Amino acid sequence: MSKTLVLDTEKRPLDPIHSAQARQLLRNKKAAIFRRFPFTIILKESYPDSEVSPLRLKVDPGAKHTGIALVNDLTGVVVFAAELKHRGNKIRDAIISRRQLRRSRRARKTRYRPHRFLNRTRSDGWLAPSLQSRIENIKTWVEKLRKFAPIQAISQELVRFDMQLMSNPDIQGKEYQQGTLAGYETREYLLEKWSRQCAYCDAKDVPFQIEHIHPRAKGGSNSITNLALSCEKCNTKKGTKDVKDFLKKDPSRLEKILKLCLRPSSDAAAVNTTRWALFNALKVTGLPVETGSGGLTKFNRSQQNLNKTHWIDAACVGQSTPILNIKGVNPLIITANGHGSRQSCRTDKFGFPSRYVPRFKFVKGFQTGDIVKAVVITGKKVGEYIGRIAVRTSGSFNISTNNGLVQGISHKYCSAIHKKDGYGYTN
Numbered sequence: 001m002s003k004t005l006v007l008d009t010e011k012r013p014l015d016p017i018h019s020a021q022a023r024q025l026l027r028n029k030k031a032a033i034f035r036r037f038p039f040t041i042i043l044k045e046s047y048p049d050s051e052v053s054p055l056r057l058k059v060d061p062g063a064k065h066t067g068i069a070l071v072n073d074l075t076g077v078v079v080f081a082a083e084l085k086h087r088g089n090k091i092r093d094a095i096i097s098r099r100q101l102r103r104s105r106r107a108r109k110t111r112y113r114p115h116r117f118l119n120r121t122r123s124d125g126w127l128a129p130s131l132q133s134r135i136e137n138i139k140t141w142v143e144k145l146r147k148f149a150p151i152q153a154i155s156q157e158l159v160r161f162d163m164q165l166m167s168n169p170d171i172q173g174k175e176y177q178q179g180t181l182a183g184y185e186t187r188e189y190l191l192e193k194w195s196r197q198c199a200y201c202d203a204k205d206v207p208f209q210i211e212h213i214h215p216r217a218k219g220g221s222n223s224i225t226n227l228a229l230s231c232e233k234c235n236t237k238k239g240t241k242d243v244k245d246f247l248k249k250d251p252s253r254l255e256k257i258l259k260l261c262l263r264p265s266s267d268a269a270a271v272n273t274t275r276w277a278l279f280n281a282l283k284v285t286g287l288p289v290e291t292g293s294g295g296l297t298k299f300n301r302s303q304q305n306l307n308k309t310h311w312i313d314a315a316c317v318g319q320s321t322p323i324l325n326i327k328g329v330n331p332l333i334i335t336a337n338g339h340g341s342r343q344s345c346r347t348d349k350f351g352f353p354s355r356y357v358p359r360f361k362f363v364k365g366f367q368t369g370d371i372v373k374a375v376v377i378t379g380k381k382v383g384e385y386i387g388r389i390a391v392r393t394s395g396s397f398n399i400s401t402n403n404g405l406v407q408g409i410s411h412k413y414c415s416a417i418h419k420k421d422g423y424g425y426t427n
Contacts, residue, residue, distance in 0.1 A: 002328045003079040005040040005148040006031075008047070013150045015052055016070075016079040036371070036418040037425045038080060038332055040148045054152035055079065057145060059138060060297065060314035061157060061278055063088070063270040066138055067314030070149055076322035080149065081311035081331040084137060087338060088130035088270070094341075095129060101351040131274050137336050139281050146285070154282050155318035158275050158291035186210065188294050190229050199257055200234040200247070207232065213261055215240045225261050292318040335424040340368070363391040364411040369420030374399060374413045385409065386417070388424075 004022035006014040022041055025031035034042040053072055060067035063086070070080040106115075127135070145151060190210060197204045199211070211230035214220035217240040230238070238246045247254040282289045300316035301308065304324060311331040315324055340361075348354040361367045366389060374385045387401035395411045418425075 002330055003077075005038060005080065007034055007040060007042040007148065009043055009045070011042065011147075013052070013148055014043075015050075016149065035148070037334075037423075038082070038145070038148065052150045055149055056153045056155055056320065057142065057149075057151045058155040058314045058317045059142075059157070059278075059282075060310060060317055061134065061138060061271060061274070062086075062310065063134075065310045066134070067310035067312070068141060068145075069311050069315040070145065070151070071315055071322070071324070073153075073320060073322055075325065077325045078315050078329050080145070081315070081326075081329050082141070083310040083331050083333050084141060085333070085335045086134050086137060087336040088133055090338075091133055092128075092130040101347060104351045125277065127274065127277060131270060132277075133336070134270075135274055135278050135281055138278060141334070142282065142285065151287065153288050153290065153320075154285065155290040155292065155320060156279060156282060157294060157297055157313075157317045158279060159272065159293045186224065186227070188298050189224065190227055193260070194229040197229070198231040198234055199228040199260075200230055200238070200253070203231045203234075209235045211235050211238065213243045213257065215242065218242060228257065228261065290318045290320055330427060333426040335426075337369075337422055337424050339420075339422045358393070363393060363397075364395050366391050366397065366411060366414065366416065367420055369422075370416055371418040371420075372397075372399065372414040373417050374409045374415075376409060376413050381406065381409065389414065 002019045003016035004019050005016050006022070008014055022031070025041065025043070026033070030045060031041040031043050034040045053074065055070045056073050058067075058069045058071055066084040066086065068080075068082040068084060069078055071078050142154070187210065191208075196208075198206070198208065199213075208229045209232060211228050211234075212220045212222075213226050213228050216222075220226050243257065244254065247257070279289065279291065296319070297313050297316045300321045301312060304316075306312050306316070306324070306326070309331070311329075312326065315321070315326070344357060345353050346355045346357055366372065368388075368390045370389055371387065372389050376382050376385070385399050385401050385406050387399045387406075389409075390398040390400070392398070396408050397411060397414065399406045399409055
């Protein structure tokens with residue numbers, strides 16, 4: 001039951017409709033395409049006001065991917081789903097490169113420029129750019145979807161893992177800790193930390209058991225730093241042996257396990273660092289924001305026997321999760337690409353200028369990154385091409401299609417399908 005987002009003549013969101021019904025409206029010229037990603041149509045005629053069913057926007061933020069889902073709380077139908085891929089690592093690498101170039105300029109045999117201290121004061125709540133980009137990406141899509149769908153509530157996975165619960169299983173004050181969710185927080189954390197494979201043999205896609213690295217029979221604790229994932233075969237073989245005795249013939253793996261067991265999950269750290277900033281950003285929308293934990297998300301998903309994907313995890317966030325209907329849902333895969341670099345001078349690896357950068361973005365009304373449809377009617381390249389363009393000052397563009405790069409297409413044959421917005425899309 002794939003759904004299409006709908007706007008009325010005043011650009012107010014209506015109930016999403018089936019894609020077949022949307023095709024019929026477009027075919028009969030009663031609606032027009034308003035936006036390609038997410039696919040949204042706008043009605044050409046006004047209809048009597050009808051009651052619009054409110055939707056809940058659910059967000060499962062992650063370090064690399066964020067799941068997004070629009071769910072009808074009454075029927076359980078998932079009307080829209082997306083997976084947003086972040087670019088935090090690219091931003092981090094770009095900042096490191098910029099810092100290295102800046103320091104190399106200081107070390108060269110040129111006019112000495114002393115270091116500047118305290119010239120960049122950080123405001124309260126400051127986050128590293130690689131982390132802030134994650135929040136901005138989610139905020140952008142929350143605002144976009146609010147324009148195209150009747151969203152009345154938001155659910156966010158506030159904590160990926162309840163670190164306090166894992167450190168002290170006897171803690172009081174949370175209802176679920178003594179209920180059906182006991183153990184889900186620890187298991188989900190260990191799955192992420194050990195990359196969903198056995199710590200001793202790297203087995204994947206098998207039932208895992210939680211194993212004590214230093215066995216309890218020899219004084220080992222229940223601390224999260226003393227737990228690892230193990231397949232049944234390795235767990236039985238290890239028994240009550242100390243890990244140093246068990247892996248004495250494999251010192252490299254022993255060293256890896258001892259280092260990893262003390263190291264916190266970097267992805268969990270990134271999510272936990274940004275969770276409250278994202279929560280406060282969602283509160284600014286004025287909509288009620290429900291929160292839940294990663295353990296609760298996994299419990300909801302397991303109860304309904306659903307596969308683990310980012311968008312299904314998003315649909316399972318929070319206590320409000322109904323019995324979900326995901327039949328026919330095809331998630332939109334969104335990749336954050338940014339809006340290009342503001343670097344005025346491109347350099348080689350030594351920091352010296354290497355190539356010219358144009359001082360303008362638009363050529364004949366197009367800019368690099370626009371998705372266009374080009375219908376060439378004359379010349380050697382007759383045909384129809386759809387893809388992203390790279391503009392040239394001559395007005396002859398390059399188009400990246402699914403079948404490869406097509407060069408030298410005149411702007412006269414191009415019409416914009418979707419203007420560049422800093423994101424890439426695949427269905």
